[in-house]
Amino acid sequence: MLALALLLGCTKPMPDMGCGGPDALCQVEDGQYLALIPESWDRESPLPTFIHFHGHSGSAMQLYDKGSFTDPMGEVEALALYPDGLDGSWSFSGHDKHARDDLAFFDQVLADARSRFPIDEDRLIVSGFSVGGSMAWDVACYRGQETGAVFAPVSGGFWLPLPTDCPAGPVRLRHEHGVSDTVFPLEGRQIREDLRQGDVRDSVALAVAESQCTGEPEIIEENGRECQVWRDCAGGGEVQLCLHESPGDHRVTSGWHQRAIDFAAGE
Numbered sequence: 001m002l003a004l005a006l007l008l009g010c011t012k013p014m015p016d017m018g019c020g021g022p023d024a025l026c027q028v029e030d031g032q033y034l035a036l037i038p039e040s041w042d043r044e045s046p047l048p049t050f051i052h053f054h055g056h057s058g059s060a061m062q063l064y065d066k067g068s069f070t071d072p073m074g075e076v077e078a079l080a081l082y083p084d085g086l087d088g089s090w091s092f093s094g095h096d097k098h099a100r101d102d103l104a105f106f107d108q109v110l111a112d113a114r115s116r117f118p119i120d121e122d123r124l125i126v127s128g129f130s131v132g133g134s135m136a137w138d139v140a141c142y143r144g145q146e147t148g149a150v151f152a153p154v155s156g157g158f159w160l161p162l163p164t165d166c167p168a169g170p171v172r173l174r175h176e177h178g179v180s181d182t183v184f185p186l187e188g189r190q191i192r193e194d195l196r197q198g199d200v201r202d203s204v205a206l207a208v209a210e211s212q213c214t215g216e217p218e219i220i221e222e223n224g225r226e227c228q229v230w231r232d233c234a235g236g237g238e239v240q241l242c243l244h245e246s247p248g249d250h251r252v253t254s255g256w257h258q259r260a261i262d263f264a265a266g267e
Contacts, residue, residue: 015043017116022064025084026116028108030100034060034082035117038074047079048123048261051109051149053132055156057088069129072257079117083109090131092138094159095195106139110147123264127152129252130184133175134159137203141210144168145235152176152260154252156184157203160196170211170237174263175204176225176256177241178249186243204228204241211237223255 019026020035041047050073054063060082063069073080083105089095091102113119126149128136133156140151141163151173177186177200188197212234220227227242240263244253 019116022061025060026109026112028105028112030105030108031086032060032084033109033113034064034080034084035113036064036070036073036080036082037117038077038079040074040077041079041118044118046118046120047077048125048264049079049081049113049117049119050125050127050257050260051081051083051106051113052126053083053090053128053135054085055128055130055132058085058132059088060084069252076257076261078257078261079119081109081113081117085132085135090135090138092131092135092159093141093163094161094198095131095134102135103138103142106143121148123261124149125152125260125264126150127154127260128156129154130156130250132156133184140168140171140173140207141166142168144171150174150260150264152256152263154256155181155250157188157200158198158206160188160198162198162202162206166206166210170233170235171207172236172238172263173207174240174242174260175200176253176259177243178251179243179245181249183250201241204239207239208233211235211239213237213239217241 025032025034063082086098086100091098126136126139133153136151136153137158154176184197186200188199190196208230213230214232217228217230225242225244227240230239
């Protein structure tokens with residue numbers, strides 16, 4: 001009994017964040033988000049943090065239930081924050097699906113998370129997949145540097161019409177995409193008469209221009225991915241476009257979570 005008491009006495013209690021986990025989603029004015037803290041956390045150290053936007057017809061709990069995206073977050077010891085889209089989707093440039101201002105919703109999520117959780121501000125990553133990737137591009141364009149975040153969208157760029165400029169200025173952004181993606185092709189596609197995905201290369205070109213990058217990109221071969229990398233940019237900006245060929249090209253490929261953290265850390 002004494003040994004058990006000593007053991008319990010040496011165990012640090014989990015700080016009360018007020019919310020977290022699938023049974024206690026965090027509430028903000030315009031919606032909610034799921035927060036997952038890695039089991040390995042020492043209850044003190046700041047954590048690399050992802051704010052990740054789910055894909056079309058998805059939800060935070062759907063990501064949690066599938067596990068294929070959330071489980072690696074624990075493996076890389078990252079705090080994972082999953083906002084819930086309204087009716088399973090997002091409103092962003094060229095895709096105004098509903099009345100909620102999702103940039104304002106993002107602001108609420110970020111402010112709330114900063115008040116609750118141990119975020120490592122040097123490894124704060126805004127990411128998203130498919131239309132969630134498009135939402136991440138929107139945040140990069142209109143919030144960018146003021147968030148202090150880096151951006152890691154996957155398989156989703158701007159829709160048409162593209163923004164004419166990005167008022168948030170230079171960004172650090174790494175985009176991954178499958179060259180044979182048929183859901184969000186690199187060149188984009190018409191969804192219906194008034195709705196068209198844009199060419200991903202045009203999204204990247206806008207980021208390069210707004211980040212005032214100069215010169216030709218460096219070409220890097222990266223374990224089956226070819227990356228074009230612009231590093232000579234204003235304000236510490238950097239833009240990467242990494243393309244891969246693999247079965248099921250509309251997906252997050254293995255190791256993406258760690259690559260995003262390494263990019264945030266400047267590695």
